[in-house]
Amino acid sequence: MSVKGEIKEGAGYVKEELNEHGKDPESKRKAQEGRDLRNEGRIEDCKSPKTTPPGSGHPEK
Template sequence: MSVEGKAKEAAGYVKEELYEHGKPPESQKKAQEGRDLRNEGRVEDGKPPKTTKPGTSH
């Protein structure tokens, strides 16, 4: 597990959580950017990307 991968996953998680419940399109776009960054970090660490809907606890 790389430090860079863990950092990307953590940063993506924070960005996703900050903007996930916003109504404006800009918030939804930033939440998606967070998900993408999170998944990029997961892939770098050899984990599968999260593909479930946010907030489903899967």
């Protein structure tokens, strides 16, 4: 696992969690940016990306 990948995944997680419950389009956009950053970090660490939409509550497989 790379440190850079872990940092990206952690930062993406925080950004996604902070914005996933917002009702406005800006919150949804920021939540998706967080998900994208999180997946980028996961791919760098040879993990599969999350495929469910942000805030869907689906457990990771």
